[in-house]
Amino acid sequence: MESMSFAPILIMFLCFLGSSQAALKMNFYAKTCPKAEKIVLDYVKEHIPNAPTLAAPILRMHFHDCFVRGCDASVLLNSTSNNTAEKAAVPNQTLRGFDFIDKVKSLLEAQCPGVVSCADTIALVARDAVVTIGGPSWSVPTGRRDGLISNSTEAANNIPAPTSNFTTLVTKFANQGLNVKDLVLLSGAHTIGIAHCNQSFAARLYNFTGNGSGQDPSLDSEYAVKLKAKCQTPLDNTTIFEMDPGSFRTFDLDYYKLVLKRRGLFVSDAALITNSTSRSQIIGLAQGTVSNFYTEFAKSMVKMGKIGVKTGSSGEIRKNCAVLNS
Known part of the structure; x- marks a missing residue:
């Protein structure tokens, strides 16, 4: 009886998911704000050419937004006296680029007040920023609306941590409708950007056992020496390290090559070669062409950008991305 009663609910959910995604379309603002995408671009x-390192955190912002209540710009909301928002969650405390999004949104509001959502703004800026630094492009269908809820606990629970093992990564991606291939491809975004020592990888160097000592045995020993030279204590909260040393500003295949050499910076990077399926995919990417990586990465980005989108009359179009409309 329970399975029979569950089936209609599942079908209804899938229909709702499909219809919400279908509501997104290319050039959604063609009539209501025809210059919108050009303003963003x-x-x-x-x-971005004056601040190329900003592309990575904005792409990360888009990722973090979509993994909590879908791609609805909930990551942009400020905390209030009654609510601790996603921004305050540990995974989001090192995010940068909020002011950049705010500036773009202000230009859109000046052109077309109350028309272009903050959620679409993030999605468009993330794509255009990556393209501007020479990375891949992907289609960004628009029509997302902005969410009304932002909760720090949900962010902490849903965003994959750099300390995640393979099982945790697969589960958190599956919760968003993404598979192992998407996990491998979206992790490829680590080819650009930087990471903070104590919040990202210090435990691999000094406290892998959890007892105040021990180094992660899966980490290449020579690479560990280089990391320790910069991250000299487990409590270092200021030192940063390139995710892809030597080409951290270039969207290339070096990340996958480093992971295969056991030089992925995070535990979550190292986890990708602990599974035969994901390891095989990484080998294929590392031995393939950049253009193939770009093509496959684009497919996963389009898929991610449709997670839990709000359309139609759901949510709102925020005037100010940091606060709900009054």
């Missing part, structure tokens, strides 16, 4: 092309 022009601003990104003007400013």
Whole structure:
């Protein structure tokens, strides 16, 4: 009886999911704000070349947004006296680029008040920023609306941590409708950007056992020496390290090559070669062409950008991305 009663609910859920995704479309603002996407692109092309390292955190912001209540710009909301928002959660405390998104949104509001959502703004800026630094492009269908809820606990629970093992990663991705291939491809974004020592990888160097000592045996020993030279104590909260040393500003295949050499910076990077399926995929990517990586990465980004989107009359179109409309 329980399985019979569950089936209609599942079908209804799948229909709702499909219909919400179908509501997104290319050039959604063609009539309501025809210059919207050009406004975003022009601003990104003007400013990202002067701050190319901002592309990675904005891409990460998009990822973190979509993994909590879907791609609804809930990551942009400020905390209030009655609510601790996603921004305050540990995974989001090192996010950068909020002011960049706010500036783009202000330009959109000046052109078309109350039309373009913050959720679409993040999605468009993330894509355009990556393209501007020479990375892959992908389609960004628009029509997302902004969520009304932002909760730090949900962010802490849903966003994969750099200390996650393979099972945890697969579970958290599956919860969002993403598979192992998506996990491998989206992890490829680690080819750009930087990480903070104590929040990301210090435990691999000094406290892998959890008892105040021990180094992660899966970490290449020579690489560990280099990491320790910069991250000299487990409590170092200021030192940063390149995710992909030597080409951290270039969207290339080096990340996968480093992971295979046991030089992935995070536990979550190292976890990708503990499973035969994901390891095989990484070997294929590392031995393949950049253009193939770009093509496959684009597919996963399009898929991620449709997670739990709010459309139609759901949510709202925020005037200010950091606060709900009054």
